[in-house]
Amino acid sequence: MQSLKKNFIYNAILTMSGYIFPLMVYPYVSRVLGVANIGACNFVDSIVEYFTILSMMGMNTIGIREIAKCKNDQQKLDNVFSQLFSLNTLTTITAIIILIIATNIVPKFAPYKDLLYIGVGKLFFNYMLINWFFQGLENFKYIAARTIFVKILFVISVFLFVKTETDVKLYYFLVALTWAGNGIINFIYAKKYVSFNFTLKINKAIIGSFFILGVYWFMNSMYTTLNVAFLGFATNDIEVGYYTTANKLLTVIMTMFTALTSVMVPRVSVALKSNDNSEAKALIRKAINALMLFAIPLIFFVFPFSQELIYLMSGKGYEGATTPLQIMTPLFFLVGYDQIIVLQTLLPMGKDKDILRNSILAASVGIISNIFLTLNFGKNGSAIVLILAELSVLLSSQFCVTKYLGLKIPFKLIIKHIIGFSPIIIICYVIKYFINSYVISLIVSASIICCYIFLAGRFILKNSILTNLKTPLFK
8 A cells, every 4th residue: 555645745746736837837828918818718717627527527536436445456446447437438528519519609608719629628638637547546656747747848838839918729728738648648557557448337336426426516616617607707807817816826825735635535435444433533633633734824824915926926917816815715724624524534435415415505605606796796706605605515514524423623723723823914914014025025924934833833732743743644
């Protein structure tokens, strides 16, 4: 079995590369293309992402779970992979056909037709990625190495070929090309581990989980992906550009914790399958402690430095992204906690129906909130929608976790960390007042805050991650 520490490192590289490499070019691209073209690209990408969800359904979660169960039995592995990939093939073909039809009949899509056709290619090669297969095998090293190679080529290509505002289609083509490269390489490499035979004889349990979890992700998109699409339909490309810029920065910062969640899912699955609830609870508690050490200080750091961070990433003309980013800062904690109790707890327990019910609730909150908030407050309304929807997921999912495992929200511990880390926001404002250079103030603040987190976390808050360093989080 692969070391959890190594898996975390490899998956951290994998997860972060999905955002860090685009972030390397984003300051350049946002300045060259302008906020309107960035908004157009992100609007189209939100539409493509919606069809990607239709294509993949619950594959990225059910795939990891099912492959992890049979990875030591080659015959069963071949059979399960064939069933999963065959099912995914059928849904992908369906999604591509619907997207092509929508591109040609929806009036709003007319100005974006060329970009949407490029998106069709991205949709197809996303299905060929099969990262769920390698994650189920815990082969994170290969995925990380392949990803870095392709992303480096992407970065070089953007700087070489994207030169003016008119290169917006070329830029989106290069984005799609990275998916093509990853997909082709993955598909070829997978043959080393598994034999594939297309089949229509698919286990009903797999089909059920595939679509139930698919509906979960579809409902989840009602307040994430749909937010961008709804904002695009309700306002304009500039508003979309502001909102997606703020959301991109937020997402990049959260990638480290997402990596932790992804590598822990197979371990929690094994513990629960072996009826070792104590080990599963221990992993979950470690994740919650890590989250408090990670998310709460980030909220207090990003809020006062929102304008500076936006300027650092996108330059002038994106000041409108500051307020949405400030509104969304609580998501560092909310999304992280949601990932722990949904992906790391309920999913390995096989509580797919509970996950579905919770996602329907969140989708309902998202849709209703979008109608009232986005229409009236634009980009800021969309940011509030995210907060409300994630909060509804957290509360409903926590109810299920308490019911099945007896784990409750550690309110006292959370409040203790909020109070203990609250001086961070004062530190940030004081440094901003005395240092005019936004770059230097960011560096100085980050350095001081890192020291403060360690000292306060270990000696005042006594966070178990820091007080018990001889027993690593990832062993």
